Amino acid sequence: xxxxxxxxxxxxxxxxxxxxxxxxxxxxxxxxxxxxxxxxxxxxxxxxxxxxxxxxxxxxxxxxxxxxxxxxxxxxxxxxxxxxxxxxxxxxxxxxxxxx
Amino acid sequence: xxxxxxxxxxxxxxxxxxxxxxxxxxxxxxxxxxxxxxxxxxxxxxxxxxxxxxxxxxxxxxxxxxxxxxxxxxxxxxxxxxxxxxxxxxxxxxxxxxxxxxxxxxxxxxxxxxxxxxxxxxxxxxxxxxxxxxxxxxxxxxxxxxxxxxxxxxxxxxxxxxxxxxxxxxxxxxxxxxxxxxxxxxxxxxxxxxxxxxxxxxxxxxxxxxxxxxxxxxxxxxxxx
Numbered sequence: 668x669x670x671x672x673x674x675x676x677x678x679x680x681x682x683x684x685x686x687x688x689x690x691x692x693x694x695x696x697x698x699x700x701x702x703x704x705x706x707x708x709x710x711x712x713x714x715x716x717x718x719x720x721x722x723x724x725x726x727x728x729x730x731x732x733x734x735x736x737x738x739x740x741x742x743x744x745x746x747x748x749x750x751x752x753x754x755x756x757x758x759x760x761x762x763x764x765x766x767x
Numbered sequence: 768x769x770x771x772x773x774x775x776x777x778x779x780x781x782x783x784x785x786x787x788x789x790x791x792x793x794x795x796x797x798x799x800x801x802x803x804x805x806x807x808x809x810x811x812x813x814x815x816x817x818x819x820x821x822x823x824x825x826x827x828x829x830x831x832x833x834x835x836x837x838x839x840x841x842x843x844x845x846x847x848x849x850x851x852x853x854x855x856x857x858x859x860x861x862x863x864x865x866x867x868x869x870x871x872x873x874x875x876x877x878x879x880x881x882x883x884x885x886x887x888x889x890x891x892x893x894x895x896x897x898x899x900x901x902x903x904x905x906x907x908x909x910x911x912x913x914x915x916x917x918x919x920x921x922x923x924x925x926x927x928x929x930x931x932x933x934x935x936x937x938x939x940x941x942x943x944x945x946x947x948x949x950x951x952x953x954x955x956x957x958x959x960x961x962x963x964x965x966x967x968x969x970x971x972x973x974x975x976x977x978x979x980x981x982x983x984x985x986x987x988x989x990x991x992x
Binding site: 673678679680683684687688690691692693694695696697698699700702703704707742744757760761763764 | 786788789790791792794795798799801802803805806869870871872873874875876878
């Protein structure tokens with residue numbers, strides 16, 4: 668197996684950290700506020716938005732905005748597809764490193 | 768999102784160059800561990816302090832009933848001290864809960880709320896109801912104000928917590944809860960005076976068992992990886 672077998676969308680440091688953090692939420696079906704995710708990952712808002720959009724476009728994440736104005740809140744959660752993709756990515760990494 | 772300046776960092780959104788799979792594996796492991804730690808409701812320090820506070824409170828109960836003949840039960844001042852200690856432990860645990868759950872919405876928030884209600888009902892309703900019924904049917908003060916209030920809360924709340932822990936495969940909580948239940952069972956058979964001391968020691972050990980099991984599991988997982 669080669670590095671090309673790794674999902675290119677996940678095989679990027681910031682996106683990998685986003686998915687790993689959301690996968691560590693206590694229960695399947697949980698979501699995390701954009702603000703806390705940003706604090707945990709120490710990314711700028713713009714950088715995080717860009718990565719979240721890419722993952723959302725691929726169906727790995729869902730985001731939901733509630734409220735409006737200053738009280739608005741965006742929550743981001745991992746989809747079943749995203750969880751499965753991360754699992755496959757981790758398995759591919761293990762296979763790849765095991766073969767080295 | 769949240770009114771943040773979109774695209775400000777778009778140019779840096781993709782890391783140029785290759786991303787070594789070894790680094791990726793380390794980053795994945797490190798991020799998962801760190802996120803798990805931040806979402807964890809357990810705090811070893813809080814558990815140790817809570818254990819110490821409960822041991823002191825139950826120790827005071829034991830001292831207040833030691834040498835009583837006939838047995839009349841702990842005095843109100845000491846009971847107030849115990850309730851204060853329990854309130855302090857609950858307040859500190861709530862703080863840890865709020866910090867861990869900040870920004871999280873969805874399933875776990877609803878589950879934790881339901882579990883909290885179950886624990887609260889078992890704590891508030893369990894032992895007092897049994898004490899009231901036993902008093903109604905003429906049981907002695909030794910039973911009503913000694914054995915039951917010392918042992919029953921540990922057994923009732925402990926089994927409730929153990930049930931919750933088992934359903935969500937929370938092994939540290941299960942180990943801690945079963946320790947408390949075991950202490951409650953022992954307390955029920957050592958007499959009204961020693962029951963308080965056994966309960967205090969059991970609660971203290973139960974509090975320490977939680978982080979100890981968590982550490983043991985983590986080491987076991989690392990060793991098997």
